Amino acid sequence: MKRNLLAIAIPALLVAAGANASIEVWNKDGNKVDFYGRVKAANNITDRGQKDEGDDTSARLGMSGQTQITDSLVGYGRWEYEAKAGKDSENSEVRYAFAGLNFGDLGSFDYGRNDGVLKAITAYTDVLPQFGGEAANNDWNVLSSRTKAVATYRNNNFFGLTDDVSFALQYADNGDNSNTKYFTDRINGKSREAYGANAQWRIFDTGLTAGAGYAQTTESDNRHNTWAAGLKYENYDLYLGANYFQSKLKFDSNYDVKLRGFELVAQYGIDLEVGRLTPSLAYVQHKVKDYGHDREGINSPVAKYVSLGATYDLNKNFSAIVEYKFNLLDRKDEGAKLNTVKDRGHHENKPGTKDVLGVGLIYQF
Template sequence: MKKTLLATAIAGAMVVSASASAATVYNQDGTKLDLYGNIQIAYYDVKDASGDGQNEIADNGSTFGFAAEHAISSDVTGYLKLEFDDFQADEKKVTSRDTGDQAYVGAKGYFGDVRLGSYDPLIDDWIQDPITNNEYFDVSDSSNRILGVGTNDREGDKVTFTSPNFGGLQFALGTQYKGNAEEDTFTGVIDTDVEHTVESDSSASFFGGAKYTAGAFSVAAVYDNLENFDGTVTDINGTATDLDYKAGDQYGVTAQYTMGALRVAAKYEVFDADTSEASDAAGFDVGDSDYAALGARYGYGMGDVYGAYQNISYDNSNIDDRNEVIVGATYNISSAMYTWVEAASRDAENDAGDGFATGITYLF
């Protein structure tokens, strides 16, 4: 699930305040260190691909993090963020050390912001999250179609420049670099019997976006050329091949408007898939997919109620178009603790992905 450490509630309906969600443990000589985290435990009951309900009490993304900054000069600040979410609060276990959350270093000031490390994709932050950045269920997005046809890492090895705000206009440019020492093996999206290895040349992708804010209204657009998902299919079910593979492109636009305690958002997002010989041979000729969505969140005083509707249109004739509906609500127990309930309908075969979830979160 996509998560933010501080719930993305609108003004007047914050789940928790920032002051209740971080502790400054050091602040001296221009250097500041904050300690923060949360415990999230949920119960869910969700149908699998065969239509059978799968239920569990589970960790829902519990996080422990550090944020530090120091003054490089009077108008430039260096910073870092380090988050861990590789433990299971429901069973008091720690998973392997190849898991985690965000880790990056950067500098910000009059010139804008430059960041290097591992963090959410720009299209996630600016395009997808305004529709649903919920506790358990989110509407699907174009990244669901990409993962499995290239590297599974959308967050690591990135550098991003975000400009200052020019009268409401802001832009961001970035790249993700993957060296030729990195390779992955995947199973075909359409033909799940197909397995292959993609060995990528050293490459640097391009992603960028622009956002404009005027009062309570904002609109954002993002493009990602998915360069690091391109490569050479070197093996298909034990048969040597030498086919160039390209994933395609990903782009979208989202608009938001806030009216008091109500925030509404609309999204149109596209995965423009490649239809090459390699895509077909590897069982990855998934076809284009379009995502049109509406979302809303309302703060009622003691929490939020929210919901979203999305239509997904697939170019591939093997996959039916579908409509998704997500609804949910939160209730503030205190300034640092809240409970929530959500339900989802995916309109998929055998009702796969339909379900119910509820849980509790404590933040510090």
């Protein structure tokens, strides 16, 4: 029983980058503590004035721990902090801070700052060397990224019946979810209470996993909901990921805003004499449709690009990354406006349409 509990609890704690190389600093009498960290020295090369331009250096440090309370009960906790050392140094944050109990086949329950319930689905394509992750954006989608004040129930083996089916239920108590900064002037960008669920099925021994989830805010006015579905295939060499999502925001009984998007990723690992090289190819497209009763609406991409890159893992602790983002946005698209740090007053010169080259080195333990 203890072995089964540990097998369920540990993967839930060590999902951060670098967890595979974490350092065990304490393991005695049923108590275990691991530390892990990452330093990424990276730069995005593109025109000045574009939001993702410039230094993207950061450092993360985290710890996870667990304690065996009884033969059928394990307590656990996790904390992780990221310090931005580049142009976004003011955006340093606590990424995770939660604690909970694991009841074995009955599932686990935790509370604190943790991944939103839809992050399990958006993560299928959030694997690019430097960019990506647009679907994991609480400004657009509900409970799609890290969120504060979330209570989460997870069951990773469907009550002990099968290891191939898992699901999660979540409630967010006025967390970071659904800030909807894109619509700040209309609903004041307030974070709101929300709830959601997901389910995933590893399809026998095919390497395929299918997942879906739904989340929405609790307000009767300005209701915001998101549903997502994804599919991934993975074996030792090949990884394929795809997801589709749709969000709808209705407010003031006058406006409806819809955001639809899909993401596709293909990666292939090649073992070399020293290390492993993983080329990566992706296509991302998100589109917003905004319409109301008293003005002309918007029907425009907010993200649209092709990504070509690679990760070179020299060993489990050190990697080099390179990625080129072929920006497919037109200068009149909403995404060009959002990608511009400051409107220069000349719409045709918006830098939000420029390609970006990202390069970096990563050390992790």
